[in-house]
Amino acid sequence: MENIILFGGAFDPVHNGHLRMANAASFLLNADIVFVPSKSPRWKNPTATIDHRLKMLALAIRQNGISGTTISDFEIKSESEVNYTIDTIRYFVKKYPLKRFFLLIGADQVNQFAQWREPEEIVKLAKVVYIPRPDIKIDEKIVKRFSIEQLPYNHTGEVSSTKIRNLQSLDMPSSVLDYIEKNHLYYIERILNIVGKERYAHCLSVAHLARSIAYKNERPEYHKAYVAGLLHDLGKGYDTEQTIAIMKR
Structure with a gap:
């Protein structure tokens, strides 16, 4: 496809909310999905190792059967201690200069977007989109300032990686649950x-x-x-x- 969606995150672990977001965005934007697992996200410290997170992500994608989906190891292999989204986008834009890029972020990240590194440059290179959550009130000033687009989909569920880690939700692919059990995560x-x-x-x-x-x-x-x-x-x-x-x- 001519359109590519970059979907970054810790995926610690990946859950069905992530997959529902990816499926919806891919359909609505007519785009391929590239999952970009982070090595050292700014906002959180991963609990599982990157190897475990990668394997769970691969299992989830395989079970879910999302077509046109890949996993990028760009941030994982980065020598930088902290990965910045702008660097990731620049890498992909340089690699695929004829593609149109979208950046899919969580509703909880929208209000923090102005604090990201070079947010003005990010929106020049990629269209930022998000899927709403009923528990998150979006700052419309941020949305307007950066022309962030809300996608018309609201069925991601109330799952989060934190809830799964704390045994408050099982809303994840069965292959991921099996992996958590077998590897004592x-x-x-x-x-x-x-x-x-x-x-x-x-x-x-x-x-x-x-x-x-x-x-x-x-x-x-x-x-x-x-x-x-x-x-x-x-x-x-x-x-x-x-x-x-x-x-x-």
Whole structure:
């Protein structure tokens, strides 16, 4: 395609909200998507290693079946400690001078856009677009100043990488959930440290069974069923003194 959407982020981990954004933007703008995972984002410190984040992103894209989608390692291989979006855009514009570029950002990033490095140069090289979120009030002065465009799509869901890391959401591809479990990332690492390997295997089995039962009975609370199964033996990892201390909190 003649249009390319650059979609950067930590993707720590990638979730269905990211994929819904990418799908919608690709359709609405008639453009290919380039995911640009960051090595050291300005606004956050990644929890998982870049290798894990890359593998989860590749699994998610493969499972989702987004056509015309690639992953760029430009920022990952950068020798700079901090990656700036303007440098990434300049790289792609130089590499593909005949393409038209869009920069897809989250609604939560719109109000911070003026603080980015060389925002005026960014909007000269790429059209900045975003997808709205009901919990984010957009600063219209920023939108007008930089001609940022809102895409007509509002079904990304309430998922976030933070919610997934804290076991507050399972809104991610099943391949990513499997990867998190197998590689003991995020909440799995914390649970494993409490209950040990043998009990963790049991808890995981119960979690899968509980989620399966919820699905088969068309219960929307499948996330709660999974969490209940995963945590049902957590207290057995604490001694009496620790248990009393937790109860007093």
